[in-house]
Amino acid sequence: MNRDKVISVKNLSKKFGEFIAVDRISFEVERGEIFGFLGANGAGKTTAMRMLCGLSYPTSGSGTVAGYDIMTQGEEIKRHIGYMSQRFSLYEDLTVWENIRLYAGIYGLNRRQTLRRTVELLDRLQFRSEIRTRVGSLPLGWKQKLAFSVATLHRPEVVFLDEPTGGVDPVTRRQFWELIYEAAAAGTTVFVTTHYMDEAEYCSRVSIMVDGQIRALDTPTLLKQQFAAKSMDEVFRTLARDAKRGE
Amino acid sequence: MGSFLSFVRKETLHIIRDPRTMLVVLLMPIVQMTLFGFAISTEINNIDFAVVAPNRTSAIRQQVERLAANAYFTYKGFISPKETDEVLRRGETDVVVVFADDYDRKTLSSALSPTDGAAIQLVFDASNPNIAAAGAGYLQQVLSVGGPATLIEPEMHLMYNPQMKSAYNFVPGIMGLIFILICAIMTSVSIVREKETGTMEVLLASPVRPIRIILAKMIPYFALSCINLATILLLARYALDVPISGSTAGIVAISLLYLILALALGLFISTIADTQVMAMLISGMVLMLPVIMLSGMVFPIENMPKILQALSTIVPARWYIAAIRKLMIEGVPFAAVLKEFAILSGMTLALIGIALRKFNDKLE
Known part of the structure; x- marks a missing residue:
């Protein structure tokens, strides 16, 4: 396989009984890309993402994530990816340090690595003074940044972010995206779902899902040209107009 | 690990x-x-009793004293037969112990005929059946020790939990x-x-x-x-x-x-x-x-x-x-x-x- 394709799927489908949540999607994501995965609620993007993360088995199709087969090597995939769910995913009753230590333990980092990376992480976020603070008492924006940093603590090849900036103010969202750029520059591939169209503009490439299928996939600039639209928002609305599935 | x-x-x-x-x-x-x-607790600890006894013979007195001395019973005094229902209703006692007119004869004679009736009658307030049942059992035991020996008297042993x-x-x-x-x-x-x-x-x-x-x-x-x-x-x-x-x-x-x-x-x-x-x-x-x-x-x-x-x-x-x-x-x-x-x-x-x-x- 091509080493530079971190994610590569072909005709991936997921059926729940009669309902086809994901309908034969195919795409590739290259190393270091920030890949935006867009779609209205119910378009199937979360289901697709869960299959890529090894949380759900595809009904048919094939694919690899970080070089491992999604049908047979789910455990290996989990070792090499990071995941941040749309709901806040740290433990509020534990301190910043306790959360970091837990995830370091889960991904098998040794003591020295854990300490070094913790210091790096806290310096990057300017969080040093908060190391003994319970996460529950941090502002939401800080929590999200911390959650992202923890999800990439083990230096995964690809990190999956499921609507990471939901409910966060614009300034913090901006800061959050700076973190994403930093991670991508360091070679981590970022796979992100969002419904903020301004965020879609930040992505290297964007795919738009409608009714379980990928209807468009390109760089934001080319997509705007293709649909003769001024913004990603317009592109999205053009595509979503003929969606059959309601919310 | x-x-x-x-x-x-x-x-x-x-x-x-x-x-x-x-x-x-x-x-x-x-x-x-x-x-x-x-x-x-389902134990019976404090049962109030009143006594009806037309003739207060020494045998009857003895029985009443024995009951009154028992830690589980509290003696509330003698009452007339007519008051029985009323004291029970008013909750002044839990049980009325009625001694027969001819208590002494019935307990002494060894050849009682079945038509004679009982020597003692126990009238219980059974609105709480647990207390009534347990109290009746225990009262019977205490009374029979000092009373007449019946022909077949079972001897009870409560194994493992003698105090119930x-x-x-x-x-x-x-x-x-x-x-x-x-x-x-x-x-x-x-x-x-x-x-x-x-x-x-x-x-x-x-x-x-x-x-x-x-x-x-x-x-x-x-x-x-x-x-x-x-x-x-x-x-x-x-x-x-x-x-x-x-x-x-x-x-x-x-x-x-x-x-x-x-x-x-x-x-x-x-x-x-x-x-x-x-x-x-x-x-x-x-x-x-x-x-x-x-x-x-x-x-x-x-x-x-x-x-x-x-x-x-x-x-x-x-x-x-x-x-x-x-x-x-x-x-x-x-x-x-x-x-x-x-x-x-x-x-x-x-x-x-x-x-x-x-x-x-x-x-x-």
Whole structure:
């Protein structure tokens, strides 16, 4: 396989009984890309993402994530990816340090690595003074940044972010995206779902899902040209107009 | 292994960071033991009695004095036959002891004809049947000692619990109830909480095997329950004077097995419930009723209709309580409760199997 394709799927489908949540999607994501995965609620993007993360088995199709087969090597995939769910995913009753230590333990980092990376992480976020603070008492924006940093603590090849900036103010969202750029520059591939169209503009490439299928996939600039639209928002609305599935 | 330990540490922190819940869990057995052991007692302690005796002969006086001297009875005085109904109604006494006019003749003559009627009549206020029944039994015993010897007088021995203490009955029952409640509620709620907050999904997307997540959750609650087990046994032995006549090792062994069963039950509930409230309701209501009603804790299983008897066989608490009763009160060797032990082991394995399978299905 091509080493530079971190994610590569072909005709991936997921059926729940009669309902086809994901309908034969195919795409590739290259190393270091920030890949935006867009779609209205119910378009199937979360289901697709869960299959890529090894949380759900595809009904048919094939694919690899970080070089491992999604049908047979789910455990290996989990070792090499990071995941941040749309709901806040740290433990509020534990301190910043306790959360970091837990995830370091889960991904098998040794003591020295854990300490070094913790210091790096806290310096990057300017969080040093908060190391003994319970996460529950941090502002939401800080929590999200911390959650992202923890999800990439083990230096995964690809990190999956499921609507990471939901409910966060614009300034913090901006800061959050700076973190994403930093991670991508360091070679981590970022796979992100969002419904903020301004965020879609930040992505290297964007795919738009409608009714379980990928209807468009390109760089934001080319997509705007293709649909003769001024913004990603317009592109999205053009595509979503003929969606059959309601919310 | 390192990741497993960090999980156990995390679960322990969750418990420590929530001192109110921990306090409830640790205090619950103490409160329940005290309630059931002291306050809710089916023993008859204080029965008021009045006496109707047209002729107050020395034999009758003797009987009344003997009754009045008894710690369980309180003498309320002589009344006329007409007042009987009224004093009972007004709740001034619980029982009226009526001596026959010819009490002396009836008790002395050795050849009584069946048509003669009784020498003593006991009129009870049976609005509380428990007190009436127990009081009648005891009163009869006391009176017959000083009264006429009937031809066939059974001599009763109350084995294992000569004072008929209700604590002997309740302690095993409370153990059966508390362990199920604490273990099932705590594990199911803590698993469902992670589903609700979304952290469970992150854990499942990590390389940790689900079985380890679950095991790590159970270990701190298991430890907490062991503290409860020690509290209950100490309270039973030293505060309620329940003898621990059988092997302590046997009691501990079967209790540990029961704890594991309860934890598995909690895991099973967590696979059904989607919210913490739901988990709490299922473990609180659905588990509590059968444990109280069908386990033999309150109502003897032998007195139940056949259908309920059959139903009670699938209530784990029934077998646990039976085993603890045998080990603790009767003091039989562990070999005598092998049947209960085997049934509980089977139930535990089945529950773990079903719960794990359901848990894995949910991931799909």
